[in-house]
Amino acid sequence: MPAGYWCPVLHAHLPYVRHPEYPEFLEEDWFFEAITETYVPLILVLDGLLADGVDYRLTMTLSPPVLSMLQDPLLVSRYHRYIDRLVELSRREIDRTAREDARFHDTARFYHHEFSRIRECFRGTYGSDLVRAFRKHRDAGKLEIITCGATHGFLPLMDGVPQAVRAQIQIAAQHYRKVLGRDPAGIWLPECGYMPGQERFLAEAGIRFSFIESHGITDAHPRPSHGTFAPILAPGGVAFFGRDTESSRQVWSSESGYPGDNDYREFYKDVGWELPLEYLADFMPADGMRKNVGLKYFRITGKVGLGDKQPYVRAWAMEKAASHAGDFLQRRQQQIREAAAGMSQPPLVMSPYDAELYGHWWYEGPEFLNFLFRKMHHDQDVVKTTTPSEHLDRHPELELAQPPMCTWGAKGYAEVWLNPGNDWIYPHLEIAAERMVELAHRYQQPNDRERRALNQAARELLLAQSSDWAFIMKTNTMVEYAIKRTRDHVARFDYLYRTLSGGFLEEPILQEFESRDNIFPDLDYRVYR
Amino acid sequence: MAAKRETPTKATRKKPAAPRAAVKAPAAKRPASKPAVAKAPAAAAKPRKAASPARAAAKSKPVAAKAKPAARKPAVPRKKRVLPAALAPASLAPGLSEEERIEAAKYLPRDLPKRLFEEEQFLFPESYGVTRVRLLIKDPEWLFVHWDVDPKTLEALRSELGERVLALTRLTLRIADPDNGGSQTILLPPGSRSWYVRADAGRSRAYRSELGLTLPSGEFRSLAHSNTVVTPRVGPSPDGVAPRRRVFGSAPTPAGRAAQAAGEAKPASVPAAPVGLEPWKPQPEHTDAAERRADGRAEGPRAAPKTAGQTKGGASDAFTPPGASETHRR
Structure with missing residues (x-):
């Protein structure tokens, strides 16, 4: 034992x-x-x-x-495109590094092998x-x-x-x-x-x-005897x-913890931000923006600037x-x-x-x-x-x-998700939740379209409640997107609530919402009763 | 009065305006080739130089661990490159814990050029047309209060008291501990919709807020009561209550059965049949208030007891059993 x-x-x-x-x-x-x-x-x-x-x-x-x-079939199909491109880019990188920068050649070969293996696992072994x-x-x-x-x-x-x-x-x-x-x-x-x-x-x-x-x-x-050991x-x-x-x-810990070791791969240095845009054209958004592509050639090296990082081995x-x-x-x-x-x-x-x-x-x-x-x-x-x-x-x-x-x-408490940078969302989320409860009680015998609208309202509420949006607003990463998502779901919920409260529900709009925010297809709004 | 809402294209009374993006066109009809994303500024799109000029034809050394000490010596002259600010870790919000900085890496990149999303044309309402006040716990030291005032309430007051009195009337928040007494009053600035309120950080306490209006005469008119919240106690429980033990009732899970079958787990006393899991409530904690009462010392002014019809405060309220208000308190 x-x-x-x-x-x-x-x-x-x-x-x-x-x-x-x-x-x-x-x-x-x-x-x-x-x-x-x-x-x-x-x-x-x-x-x-x-x-x-x-x-x-x-x-x-x-x-x-x-x-x-x-x-989700759409995301799975898009992942196929993503991993195919990555395998192709890493193949090109083998040639490029052989020609231009031998320091990274072994790592490029490693990436090509790794991405090919990942694709095979995803597509071949487990059928996507x-x-x-x-x-x-x-x-x-x-x-x-x-x-x-x-x-x-x-x-x-x-x-x-x-x-x-x-x-x-x-x-x-x-x-x-x-x-x-x-x-x-x-x-x-x-x-x-x-x-x-x-x-x-x-x-x-x-x-x-x-x-x-x-x-x-x-x-x-009362105070547990063994702390976190039981x-x-x-x-x-x-x-x-x-x-x-x-x-x-x-x-x-990135300082005292293992991931901060000098020999590990540097997260913040990605070829998506360094190689010529025309070379990366197939892997970048169409509007000239850059993004990470997942090929990173440097190791953490030590407490040096990103420009002084050494090649990854x-x-x-x-x-x-x-x-x-x-x-x-x-x-x-x-x-x-x-x-x-x-x-x-x-x-x-x-x-x-x-x-x-x-x-x-x-x-x-x-x-x-x-x-x-x-x-x-x-x-x-x-x-x-x-x-x-x-x-x-x-x-x-x-x-x-x-x-x-x-x-x-x-x-240890709620500060990350409740602070002056994101607290404005909670009155809207709370009202929407209360209204969802109200709808669930009000509609005892809905017709088909009403039922679909009620279920969709629940989906919109759930998606708006994701803690990720408040977290992103706090950490200052993709804030614009987090606000967009909060706005979109609250707006769609608001529309559905008003149509279910005496308004006219337009079928194309309901279909549009169902097609975009399609999580939990079997959701039953009565869970809010 | 109607709440401030989105700008509908053809809003009618019986036909709520759909958020604009949804009205525009279903996805299938939309030109698929051109996402509505803003062009990146030219600077961001400017191609950068390739990572580094080609080195001499020297092939990379085999990456065997043995070669490490020799290979570690930096033989390659470095060319300084500046990473685009968009990727620099410094652009994260200050004051984050290490874990949050790491977790934030899931949501990259950041600081992108302004993008034009196709998104719902929706203005978050300034008022939902209800009068209410709600309390949330941020941490043991701070509460967050948010409220809404039905514009009709203010209209009625205007009719009753006149424009001048209304202009001098202040929205007011009262925060009280309904069990142990004590309260604070905050005169809110015009236009405010929420407020952070300092809590008694030294111990766990219950709080409840009341939203009202303070007239120029000093009269307070109550508008709404909030839910009750209980701030968490910080630090180990001071009560030396001997922990009780009890059989955790449940049949082994499939994972547990598999492990047992493999001879690894030998549960000493897994019950043959599930044991009842009737709700259990902890013993009341020792509280300052209880101590003061026992000592016969004076307590602060007591808030009015709860009455029927007050807003129920969610699971926190539901959890606190009536008559045992010290349950989680310290």
Whole structure:
């Protein structure tokens, strides 16, 4: 029996971005980049572990928007175009670097091989359906897939309209059942946002566990005995696993954490911003803008300006990933041995990360996990990986405690999603949520068109509630787009509400909304009652 | 009075104006080849020089780990290049945590030239024609209050008191702890729609707000009450309540069964049948208010008790059991 357990959790989420009204849309690249740099590389790692008989456990959120996008025919077809172009660009880069800059030639060859392998995995192995791949690993008993809020709505700030909180949970659970064929055992609360009382909606959906930030456990009442080394049972019968600070910092921190190592790939230096535009013409938007294309030739190098970065050497980076995996394992062993001394059951270290941190941000992240799982399996018996469900089955006795409101954002509360840069959205979101509840009660026997309009109104509300928009407004990334999305969905909801409140609903407009914002085709507005 | 809404092209009373983009044309009819995106400024579109001039024909060294120490020496003279500002990490908002900076990398690029989106022509209403006030918790130290005042309310006041009195009337916010007493009053500036209110950071407390009007005479006229929120306690629970244990009731999951079958997990006491998960409530926490009451010390002025018909405050309210208001407090 191991001295303790490590429970890695990867949270895969992106907002629902799909623009059929444009032949190409810049923000759809977020999803394509995540497939190319995170989802497929992780699947390739898991495939390898399974083929080699490595016993591992991993928990992953596949948020409803991510699952929906992975199964959307338009986005899948656009991804084919994206990866085909990337393979072609990397092929051209082999020639160009051989001619012009040999320093990057090996890396160009590596990219061509990697992109070809990713395309083969996506198109060939899994028939353009990555959900199949995740299901395969779940069915093998290695991967636990959990759900999330329907559109990643930040639940603590929805507390004023409990039906809206409930709808986020219920719709997510229904979608999970439809796509993955089972009930979700666990949920990732969007942004780890927990508000006392909301766990009753989780319990109602049959959800057994979730995750919260460390202080959600350490500040719980009464005080849990073992801190984050053991889950607690909150009112309503939902278990909460607390985030382990030490293992989180080792990976999350770009300064003291592994991803900041000098040999790893530099994220901010992409050929999309450096090579001549005419050379990249096939890969850039038609209007002369530039964007990342995913070929990055430099390593972090050190604390130097971007112009002083040195060429990336894949072998060095791999060596570092293996070394960091060894270090991580050693630290977990030490941490668990120390924690186990005062506990009657093996301690559990729960480490949640954004899935996209692995691969997209930390390019070598998937290989780090690959090394780590193999080392844990082959080299030692002190720490074993586990999933929350497994842990609860194994240790069903929990301490009872009430966590306080908490999130995993800056300072541990709602500041990231509620500040002077984005607070203006909440009055509109709250009114829309209240109106949705009102519509759901008012329409007891709608005709077909009214039912479609009601369901579409719910979709617009859900899409407007995505916490990504407030996050983007706060972090100053694609603010213009975040405002556009908020405006679009609130406007469409407003239109539908007014047509359902005595106005005339125009069929072409309803069809247009249904075609654009097509998430959750089976949604039933009565969930808001 | 009608709320301020979008600019409809042909709005009629019975036919709500659709957001403009939707009215324009269905996607299929729209020229597909030309997205409505603004042209990038010429500077942004200007081709940059290739990454670096070709080096001598020297082929790259094999990337074996053994070659690393030698290969590390920078033999290649560097040509300084300036990365476009659009990609520089410094363009992120200041004050972000490391995790937020990393997470923000999902939403790149940023600082693009202004783009023209096809988007709904919609002005967010200044008022939805209802009088209401709502409270949200930002963190243990700050609350966020937002409100709406039905223009009809102000019209009625104008009729009753006259233009001059109305001009001197101030929208006012009162924040109170309905259980432990204490309150603060904020005279709001004209045109404001929301406000951040300082909370008692030292402990968890309940707050409720009341929106009203302060007339020139000093008279306060209440307009609406908000939901009640409870700020989170910071720090470990001071109460030395011995933790209780209880069987987590549920049958093993498929993943758990698979692990058990493989002989890895030997659950000591997994119940054969699911155990009831009836709602559980924590014991009331030790509170300053309770202590003061026990000591017989004076408390601050008490706010009026809740009455039927007041706005229900969501799950927070629902969770606080009547008569056990100290449940989450510290």
